[in-house]
Amino acid sequence: MIELEGLTKRFGDKLAVDRLTFTVRPGVVTGFLGPNGAGKSTTMRMMLDLDHPTGGEVRIDGRRYARLKEPLKYIGALLDAKAVHGGRSAYNHLLCLAQSNRIPRSRVDEVLDVVGLSAVARQRTKGFSLGMGQRLGIAAALLGDPEILMFDEPVNGLDPEGIHWIRHLMKRLAAEGRTVFVSSHLMSEMALTAGHLVVIGQGRLLADTSMSDFIGQNSRSFVRVRTPEPERLRDVLSAVGVSPQVAADGSFEVADMEAAKLGELAAQHHVTLHELSPQQASLEEAFMRMTAESVEYHAHSTAGLADAPGDREGAAAPRGLEEGGDGGVAGGREDGRVGDRVGDRVGDREGGREGVPVWGADWSAKRRKGSAR
Amino acid sequence: MIFTPAVLRSEWTKVRSVSSTMWTLASALLVTVALSAGLCALTNAQFDNLSQQDRLTFDAAGTSFSGMFLGQLAVIVFGVLVVAGEYSSGMIRTSLAAVPQRAAFLFSKLAVATALAFVVGMVTSFASFFLGQALLGSHRTGIGEPGVLRAVFGAGLYMTLIALFSMGVAAMLRSPLLSLGILMPFFFLISTILAAVPVAKDVARYFPDQAGQKIMQVVPSSDGSAYGPWGGLGIMCAWVAVALLGGYLVMSRRDA
Numbered sequence: 111m112i113e114l115e116g117l118t119k120r121f122g123d124k125l126a127v128d129r130l131t132f133t134v135r136p137g138v139v140t141g142f143l144g145p146n147g148a149g150k151s152t153t154m155r156m157m158l159d160l161d162h163p164t165g166g167e168v169r170i171d172g173r174r175y176a177r178l179k180e181p182l183k184y185i186g187a188l189l190d191a192k193a194v195h196g197g198r199s200a201y202n203h204l205l206c207l208a209q210s211n212r213i214p215r216s217r218v219d220e221v222l223d224v225v226g227l228s229a230v231a232r233q234r235t236k237g238f239s240l241g242m243g244q245r246l247g248i249a250a251a252l253l254g255d256p257e258i259l260m261f262d263e264p265v266n267g268l269d270p271e272g273i274h275w276i277r278h279l280m281k282r283l284a285a286e287g288r289t290v291f292v293s294s295h296l297m298s299e300m301a302l303t304a305g306h307l308v309v310i311g312q313g314r315l316l317a318d319t320s321m322s323d324f325i326g327q328n329s330r331s332f333v334r335v336r337t338p339e340p341e342r343l344r345d346v347l348s349a350v351g352v353s354p355q356v357a358a359d360g361s362f363e364v365a366d367m368e369a370a371k372l373g374e375l376a377a378q379h380h381v382t383l384h385e386l387s388p389q390q391a392s393l394e395e396a397f398m399r400m401t402a403e404s405v406e407y408h409a410h411s412t413a414g415l416a417d418a419p420g421d422r423e424g425a426a427a428p429r430g431l432e433e434g435g436d437g438g439v440a441g442g443r444e445d446g447r448v449g450d451r452v453g454d455r456v457g458d459r460e461g462g463r464e465g466v467p468v469w470g471a472d473w474s475a476k477r478r479k480g481s482a483r
Numbered sequence: 484m485i486f487t488p489a490v491l492r493s494e495w496t497k498v499r500s501v502s503s504t505m506w507t508l509a510s511a512l513l514v515t516v517a518l519s520a521g522l523c524a525l526t527n528a529q530f531d532n533l534s535q536q537d538r539l540t541f542d543a544a545g546t547s548f549s550g551m552f553l554g555q556l557a558v559i560v561f562g563v564l565v566v567a568g569e570y571s572s573g574m575i576r577t578s579l580a581a582v583p584q585r586a587a588f589l590f591s592k593l594a595v596a597t598a599l600a601f602v603v604g605m606v607t608s609f610a611s612f613f614l615g616q617a618l619l620g621s622h623r624t625g626i627g628e629p630g631v632l633r634a635v636f637g638a639g640l641y642m643t644l645i646a647l648f649s650m651g652v653a654a655m656l657r658s659p660l661l662s663l664g665i666l667m668p669f670f671f672l673i674s675t676i677l678a679a680v681p682v683a684k685d686v687a688r689y690f691p692d693q694a695g696q697k698i699m700q701v702v703p704s705s706d707g708s709a710y711g712p713w714g715g716l717g718i719m720c721a722w723v724a725v726a727l728l729g730g731y732l733v734m735s736r737r738d739a
């Protein structure tokens with residue numbers, strides 16, 4: 111079990127990890143999610159006492175890491191596959207680690223076998239491919255047969271077979287009752303392996319929930335409606351207080367009405383429908399929506415350095431910034447969508463906070479652009 | 484409590500399993516012995532051309548260690564690579580995850596590398612001495628003469644302390660290039676040049692290498708010095724202690 115309490119790390123004036131409090135429990139793979147730069151690696155380094163926290167603490171089975179006498183027997187970690195001396199052979203690399211924690215030499219051969227590196231064990235690690243390096247890092251993590259395992263983006267650089275192997279390994283380790291903590295910035299990857307999720311953005315805890323709860327709460331559902339008479343349908347919907355969003359292909363996305371009711375409504379007003387289909391947004395989308403909040407918070411706080419409350423120019427600044435950036439991202443998209451995007455749904459979601467929703471809007475725009483492909 | 488057999492064994496595996504250990508220490512030995520032998524042979528051949536003054540203060544034992552000014556550079560490379568190699572490779576994170584007690588980790592590493600440097604230093608100094616004396620012909624001295632054994636033993640200690648000093652500096656700077664970029668010019672050029680400049684001389688004689696080299700001399704240099712052979716070695720030890728303390732503080736305070 112790993113317990114974090116108010117863990118904080120500041121690099122100069124950058125707050126990389128901001129008062130993180132959560133517990134990683136045994137018997138389940140815990141996914142540690144966040145976009146690039148969210149603070150995942152920094153958090154993991156602090157868990158191993160490599161970086162000193164600015165505040166708060168981490169306890170491994172109730173103790174501070176530095177107090178563990180032979181830590182590799184409690185917790186094995188793969189932080190960075192390149193954290194080896196290239197001039198040393200794989201065997202000697204593992205041997206020196208084993209010796210420092212009084213792990214028998216025979217275990218070195220065992221883990222080399224587990225990760226499939228026995229044949230190259232006597233070669234210098236300098237010549238290893240990314241995947242071989244990753245496997246060596248995993249071998250080092252397994253060396254002390256620890257109850258807690260920690261992997262920082264373990265699938266990075268692995269081929270499909272390697273990815274499959276690692277997923278299987280993590281699940282097996284968790285099934286054996288071990289604590290498995292694995293970071294990623296891909297929700298889809300975690301959906302396949304993790305039973306529990308910890309999501310951070312800009313160093314702050316965004317969610318600490320079971321995978322199934324996360325799916326239940328965060329997957330957005332809507333109904334896709336396609337019609338040759340968009341103007342009429344829009345009028346019909348506004349009459350009942352529903353404002354549809356227009357997707358890139360011209361179809362409507364209606365979030366607050368069931369498909370059956372929508373169909374009845376269209377029939378009543380004799381609007382022809384070409385498509386009427388309930389949709390479930392992917393987990394990746396849910397994750398991006400969640401982390402977008404932290405991204406937009408960040409953008410707002412930097413752009414608004416001179417942003418006194420109520421200062422109109424300050425509030426307008428991020429919006430202008432966004433529109434400049436938006437053109438670059440969106441490229442040749444039709445005009446109608448931009449207004450729609452900033453106007454309707456984001457405004458709804460954010461309860462109309464001025465200036466703030468802009469980056470969120472940008473994220474959701476990218477998301478929808480992606481799903482339209 | 485700082486040293487545990489497990490961590491010492493681990494550090495021994497580390498130091499013996501990289502090729503830089505072999506080639507730096509072998510170069511230190513070969514360069515020192517070969518260059519000293521060459522200088523001894525040259526001195527023997529040219530002895531009659533030396534000035535009266537030089538002949539009177541001729542130090543047969545000291546001359547047989549004269550190659551060390553170059554050989555010590557290889558010892559510096561050894562010390563720097565042992566410590567800073569952990570940082571440049573990223574290995575330090577793996578190492579500290581395995582041994583999170585900074586003092587145990589650093590001082591075990593230093594102990595193992597220093598023991599190795601000591602053995603090589605002693606082999607180098609004795610080999611340099613006996614080969615050098617053989618080449619000095621009639622101008623040679625013997626190991627039984629007053630102060631000679633101390634000088635031979637001291638030359639081995641000097642090499643050991645140079646290694647240890649380099650390790651301390653490398654632990655402070657954490658970068659092999661930066662450490663070598665400072666240590667090499669300092670020991671090879673700056674210290675030697677300053678020691679020859681009249682005004683700077685009084686300061687330079689307290690530099691670690693200038694002070695430490697006193698132990699290798701049997702005939703005291705003419706310019707009356709402020710300390711004896713053991714005093715000089717003491718000054719060098721003080722430098723080493725400061726470097727080690729600095730290295731330890733950096734390692735325990737800064738993020739890995």
Ligand SMILES: Nc1ncnc2c1ncn2[C@@H]1O[C@H](COP(=O)(O)OP(=O)(O)OP(=O)(O)O)[C@@H](O)[C@H]1O
Binds near residue numbers: 145149150
């Ligand atoms: N040693 C350091 N000095 C200064 N800033 C740092 C340092 N390490 C990390 N940071 C900053 O802290 C933030 C968090 O970085 P971190 O590497 O923990 O993110 P991450 O979640 O692992 O991202 P990624 O998914 O890209 O690996 C980043 O903004 C990064 O620039």
Ligand SMILES: [Mg+2]
Binds near residue numbers: 150152262
């Ligand atoms: Mg990272």
